Amino acid sequence: MSVLVTGGAGYIGSHMVLELLEAGEKVVVVDNLSTGFRWAVPDEAAFVEGDAGDIELVSKSIRDHNVNAIIHFAGSIVVPESVVDPLGYYYNNTVNSRALIEAAVKTGVKHFIFSSTAAVYGMPETEKVSEDTPLKPISPYGSSKLMTEIMLQDTAFAHDFNFVALRYFNVAGGDPEGRTGQSTPNATHLIKVACQAALGMRSHMEVFGSDFDTDDGTGVRDYIHVSDLVSAHSAALQHLRNGGDNQILNCGYGRGYSVLEVIDAVKKTSGVDFDVRMSERRAGDPAALIASVDLIHERLDWQPGFEDLAVITRHAYNWEKHLLDMKKSGEATG
Numbered sequence: 001m002s003v004l005v006t007g008g009a010g011y012i013g014s015h016m017v018l019e020l021l022e023a024g025e026k027v028v029v030v031d032n033l034s035t036g037f038r039w040a041v042p043d044e045a046a047f048v049e050g051d052a053g054d055i056e057l058v059s060k061s062i063r064d065h066n067v068n069a070i071i072h073f074a075g076s077i078v079v080p081e082s083v084v085d086p087l088g089y090y091y092n093n094t095v096n097s098r099a100l101i102e103a104a105v106k107t108g109v110k111h112f113i114f115s116s117t118a119a120v121y122g123m124p125e126t127e128k129v130s131e132d133t134p135l136k137p138i139s140p141y142g143s144s145k146l147m148t149e150i151m152l153q154d155t156a157f158a159h160d161f162n163f164v165a166l167r168y169f170n171v172a173g174g175d176p177e178g179r180t181g182q183s184t185p186n187a188t189h190l191i192k193v194a195c196q197a198a199l200g201m202r203s204h205m206e207v208f209g210s211d212f213d214t215d216d217g218t219g220v221r222d223y224i225h226v227s228d229l230v231s232a233h234s235a236a237l238q239h240l241r242n243g244g245d246n247q248i249l250n251c252g253y254g255r256g257y258s259v260l261e262v263i264d265a266v267k268k269t270s271g272v273d274f275d276v277r278m279s280e281r282r283a284g285d286p287a288a289l290i291a292s293v294d295l296i297h298e299r300l301d302w303q304p305g306f307e308d309l310a311v312i313t314r315h316a317y318n319w320e321k322h323l324l325d326m327k328k329s330g331e332a333t334g
Contacts, residue, residue, distance in 0.1 A: 007073030009036025053096025169252035174319030181319030252291030
């Protein structure tokens with residue numbers, strides 16, 4: 001039996017592939033390499049280049065590799081981009097997910113794990129959000145992910161099919177052993193941007209909003225190490241294989257750090273006092289967004305191992321430095 005990982009050549013997906021292989025699982029990756037990298041997929045994993053929404057291709061991959069579970073990462077994730085290109089996001093995130101779910105049902109794959117997002121909550125009225133917080137996405141990105149959650153619930157009701165959807169908060173860091181990390185060009189993740197500024201890849205970085213109702217005026221977010229995130233997926237897979245019921249769960253640490261605290265951590269990690277400039281708030285940015293995580297600990301018996309901002313920023317910085325060296329040598333070109 002194998003696990004199919006869509007988007008397995010990307011940031012989170014490549015970490016998931018490593019974790020599955022280390023656990024003795026057979027893995028097949030489906031990725032169109034639009035944002036992922038072929039070099040990020042270990043040789044031990046089977047690789048199929050193509051779209052997760054290609055029913056024929058995915059169905060063949062499922063049959064060829066005896067797949068019994070799907071972990072679905074493939075999709076577009078940049079909120080401002082989704083506002084400019086809503087139809088592209090609904091196609092890539094919703095239409096393709098619908099096709100992937102159909103392929104799973106038609107081939108008898110019963111276990112499905114979906115990468116959802118805290119963006120489904122929009123601008124919550126409370127700082128800490130639980131799974132019961134009203135769902136009010138304010139971007140096509142958040143709406144496209146919520147639509148997939150709804151499709152999964154309806155499919156599970158109608159078929160012999162079960163799922164876990166994990167609503168990510170701010171994913172950061174890199175593989176502790178330096179094997180993979182956030183490699184997408186022009187990524188907008190705060191910690192990646194700060195690391196690039198520390199390495200001289202950017203002349204400066206901007207802080208969007210310094211007048212929020214927080215301790216230092218900058219936005220507060222719940223940052224989760226990517227290795228802890230994929231371990232939550234492993235726990236979700238075990239939950240489903242053990243006959244567990246369908247779950248939609250927040251995935252974070254339950255505490256937040258401000259933008260300035262994150263920048264300070266990167267400066268300490270790198271030893272570089274890079275230029276930071278204050279800019280206006282971006283539309284739709286809440287002052288704080290922190291996960292209530294009681295449910296994921298209860299339902300999946302999941303415990304993080306890298307719950308430390310200094311560790312997260314160190315791993316992210318080490319990877320960014322390694323990636324820069326790869327680019328200079330021509331190794332990180334696709």
